[in-house]
Amino acid sequence: HVDAGRVESIIGAYEPAFAWASPGQILQAECIRWALDRGLDYDFRIGDERYKARWTFGDAVELRTFALVTSRWGRLYLALSRLGVCD
Numbered sequence: 001h002v003d004a005g006r007v008e009s010i011i012g013a014y015e016p017a018f019a020w021a022s023p024g025q026i027l028q029a030e031c032i033r034w035a036l037d038r039g040l041d042y043d044f045r046i047g048d049e050r051y052k053a054r055w056t057f058g059d060a061v062e063l064r065t066f067a068l069v070t071s072r073w074g075r076l077y078l079a080l081s082r083l084g085v086c087d
Helices: 016-021 023-037 050-056 072-082
Strands: 006-008 041-043
Touching (some): 006 023, 016 023, 023 041, 023 050
């Protein structure tokens, strides 16, 4: 998503052995470059996924996540997420 003040992140996927050269990482780099060239912030969106630390050089903010589940599937997903099975 692009608006007047920022670009919101994409989600990339890769093979861990080739993470440094994955299409997702290359696309991420180009999106960040595009945003910064235009004076926009690049918003990685919520979540503390490990790949974000490589781009932020350790400059992070504290965040909190709240979940409100309204179905059995939601409760299952939340339980599995807390166990680290789902991300």
